[in-house]
Amino acid sequence: MGPTRRKLLIVKNRQNKSTKNVAKPELYIVEEEAELLPFLLDTLSNRSRNSVKSILTRGQVYVNGEVITKHNFQLEPGYKISIEKNIVAKAASFTGLKIVHEDDDIIVIEKESGLLSISSPKEKSLTAYKQLMTYVQKINPKNRVFVVHRLDRDTSGVMMFAKSEKVKLKLQNSWKDIVEERAYIALVEGVIKKQEGTITSWLKESKTLKMYSSSNPNDGQHAVTHYQKIQSNTNFTLLNVHLETGRKNQIRVHMEDIGHPIVGDKKYGSKVNPISRLGLHAKTLAFKHPTTDEIMRFESNTPKSFFDSSK
Template identity: 45%
Template structure:
């Protein structure tokens, strides 16, 4: 039986999904049919982690019967509350990892020159409320003016495991950017060597001086009126400021990114957003997929 007849009632980014059942069926096949873009292991983990409820009752039973009118709710992440901060939202938490959605303007971690409120300090306080001995560990960073998804480890063995096998652990990372000018090619890959200057700016260099960096791109929208292009960008390597340096290199700097060649600040921020993060959980082996939508300020430039 195919379970393609259901009604989506509510979706709040990556927090909660409520589906109204329209045909008699069984829970797990129903979930497989709904989440066709996710692996069966990931869908099964929603049940194992007590993230699924039917008519308000949490269930872990894959064979829970469904009848027309039942409401199936899926919560993405076991910790929906606990951080009350306008710049940061937890989208997933377990005993080993925290995945967050960071707003632009918030530092990932403190720097020598800037010691202020950061994603790291907010999450550190969050885990210490449960036990003062708890810690968090940085796995990767987003620039201050970049918004979107990033993850932290909650213990050192997981940190070491993830960072030592980063390319095998992280299955997919996609960004969205509004760049200056009209990108003519519909898709392609930018492949160069990158290095960093004494002024801490990353730039394209020759092979002997730098590290290889590959960025795939695909055009989503173009605006002749505003002379900008919306790109989906996929990191094949994870170099510091890779996307920003590559966009400047091809003559299409990210809107608002003055450090990397932008001359136009159309939306009051750097138009770069980390929208997709998928990885293999280092403890369970499950693939977990997270996404946040393209910011409205980006899409309004193409209205």
Template identity: 45%
Template structure:
């Protein structure tokens, strides 16, 4: 597993040598710097990494006097590519991130660049311009948490063709308005979508089946924190089913929410468990609960 490294290495100190007799720069450096060829030394000069008494020198035949100090600045390693959010996992086939709330998963007609897809694409291309990523699943713009992309077409097709067999668990945290009467339960319906992109449960069984399981973890007088598992990954499924349950997701005005106590949607993809499409290994990715969720339900509160 490759995790993103946010630590910085201490900068290397420059190498310094003192001339003991008259000389010229190139032969002096060849004698002092072991393991470097003539071309290596010339390359240091051309990159302006060599100084004599604190002044940058690029000429290989620059004369030296006894007592002068010759310094070679360290070659700075190219900065490792980074992401503006947490990288949870990466290998040759898949990459998994913790998407923040408010960021689109993929482009829309109105927004092309400020998306998780665009940012992760830039990240992998910094390593190799031939690298690509492919969309496997999505999270709503205002939903945070575990989001995965494929890095090869083979893996993309493997997920698309065998999603039910590969993905073993999709788990969310949901902050909802009010407290459900039952401590746990299942909401099952068939979903349709209007021309204005509003998803709803049909009354006649038409549409795509959606199954959502929930369990109350904590509650207060006005809100409840639910552990939610989905058997199907339909668009806006949890948001519609919480509305159907009579307890819309906090901050979700589109689906019946009346307020926004956290100033964001109360939905977070906390866990994704799957079988790796190439190695066959079972992997589990988790994204820490948002701090806003924790503030809503202090640790002592049940």
């Protein structure tokens, strides 16, 4: 017979105005001695064993106000158990990334500049993909993550992974309909005088794997980039960039096309790098959730060096 317990409070998920799920924790009081995992399995009987173990591993379970991940942690009568609804991997350790949202279908992360999204011929170990794969397989060896879109190694900011092939295919096949907004902040060389503008071209890839704009209409992948000036000085301009299409290196090519390459982007014409990194940051990703159709919106703070360099 499982441990008895008195349920104090359950507050259902509710949506706030910022379009993210925000919910109060579920609260319980322990009435008999028990180990933590069996207590949770009995208490959360509507969830699978794998789901309950995931809650523990992610650091969502608090015992008397402290995060506990140990399955056989001993509970005593009177202990207070709270379960955070916002699924963020507090207990996991990553290099160059942090999880900002996770549910049964997707993981949204903030990636630092310098971390590969996926492996390359030169780097097969430390990638966002591999770290997340290791993380989900600690919960269940059968778990996997799937690449939905990518950020260049030296681009920082928000990106998303799927937790099943079905979700991945739905996201990729309906990307234009699902994504509500995809915005970047770009620090570029020189002074852009126009307050806003749109760049349109057809992108192709050279034999050296460098993308370029074709001079011939319909010769390559159609690419459309919108930009708005945030601020500028005599050397640099800070831009808010919205992608209408999502082609490989699209912003980097288009900035070079108009004579204002992204700071630190030697591949696409940059000659200076006062911030010691690529001046490109994926600030906003807003989309319809692939299962619930709920509008999800995630923003990442712009690096301070971008503002300082363009004052």
